[in-house]
Amino acid sequence: MIPSMEAGYIWIVIIVLGVGTYLIRFSFLGLIGSKDLPDWVLLHLRYTAVAVLPGLVAPLVLWPAATGGEVDPARLSAALVTFGVGLLTRSVVAAIILGGATLFGMIWLMGAY
Amino acid sequence: MPRATQKSYYWIGFRTGLPFLLVVMPFGMLFGVVATEAGFTSVQTMAFSSVVFAGAAQFTALQLMADDAPFLIVIATALAVNLRMAMYSASLAVWLGRAPLWKRALIAYVNVDQSYAVSMNRYEDEPDLSLSQRIGFFFGAVTPVCPMWVVATGLGIWFGDTIPDWMALDFAVPICFLAIIAPMMRTLAHMVSAVASIVLALVFSGLPYNLGLLVAAAAAMIVGAQVEMWMSRRAGA
Numbered sequence: 410m411i412p413s414m415e416a417g418y419i420w421i422v423i424i425v426l427g428v429g430t431y432l433i434r435f436s437f438l439g440l441i442g443s444k445d446l447p448d449w450v451l452l453h454l455r456y457t458a459v460a461v462l463p464g465l466v467a468p469l470v471l472w473p474a475a476t477g478g479e480v481d482p483a484r485l486s487a488a489l490v491t492f493g494v495g496l497l498t499r500s501v502v503a504a505i506i507l508g509g510a511t512l513f514g515m516i517w518l519m520g521a522y
Numbered sequence: 523m524p525r526a527t528q529k530s531y532y533w534i535g536f537r538t539g540l541p542f543l544l545v546v547m548p549f550g551m552l553f554g555v556v557a558t559e560a561g562f563t564s565v566q567t568m569a570f571s572s573v574v575f576a577g578a579a580q581f582t583a584l585q586l587m588a589d590d591a592p593f594l595i596v597i598a599t600a601l602a603v604n605l606r607m608a609m610y611s612a613s614l615a616v617w618l619g620r621a622p623l624w625k626r627a628l629i630a631y632v633n634v635d636q637s638y639a640v641s642m643n644r645y646e647d648e649p650d651l652s653l654s655q656r657i658g659f660f661f662g663a664v665t666p667v668c669p670m671w672v673v674a675t676g677l678g679i680w681f682g683d684t685i686p687d688w689m690a691l692d693f694a695v696p697i698c699f700l701a702i703i704a705p706m707m708r709t710l711a712h713m714v715s716a717v718a719s720i721v722l723a724l725v726f727s728g729l730p731y732n733l734g735l736l737v738a739a740a741a742a743m744i745v746g747a748q749v750e751m752w753m754s755r756r757a758g759a
Contacts, residue, residue: 418593419587424573425597426574426580426583429604430575430607431630431631433601433605433607433608434611434631436611437611437615439611439627449747453744454612456715457605458606458706459707459715459719460719460739460743462702463716463719463723464719464739466696466699466703468723469696470696474692475693483690484696491700491704492701493704495701495705499704499705501545501636501705502541502544505544508697513690517688
């Protein structure tokens, strides 16, 4: 249970995030042509996804909450397989399927549950 | 040879977007499970998925709220996760910028990583497509994925605790993100930026208010941009 989870607070987060996210998505499509954008801004925007998502995932892979923050061989190898397959095949779907198979295979082998 | 019509491009897009259901279904269900466990009501959880409509940012916000991070940090970090969509918006504007405003407004609402990626690939492969063919393809690619995101969230709420532990649903999020990130490693600059993001996020994981990810992301963006500039200088020299 989230400590400060009052209904009003949750709704404010939902609305502010929803409006903010929509404005980001609409930005250039709606208001400004991409030609008006300075090159240095575009240069940095190209790296937003690779700058945010790996940092978000790294602690979840190394210290998963499901094992109480202990490094878990099943989750670690599933993560490596997912990333490796994604790199080699450039296919999101292949990466997910093989990564998931690794996760379940390892969990089954280790008899964790 | 007759040109394919707008309608047929809609279906081409539809078939291209279909495999992403494999990603969207577990991802959306997981959100339903995790959000209700965290104390969201069913209505709030459904509203979150349909209003914000961005899985990565939703999970980020949820995680930070569970850690009791301050409001501004929750908003700033989740929006930082979505900043990549400003780039999507800019590059889609090149191809779809002349569509009527109401269509662009709708395109913006349903634009997600997968629909952006397959649409841009198609536009670059077939630069001669008409505007209506491009729009048809985009909405086709979006059709299987977007409604199912909300449906999957509902299923997650419904199944809730009955999902067994061995399914390790907690790890659907990292797997999904890793699968999305890996094909993005197109250049050395992207790889260096990703490595910087990982190392800095781990190093700064102890910072108060969960500022670590925000600091790491800002630094990793600058690193990626600098490496790209350095590489193009080298190529030009």
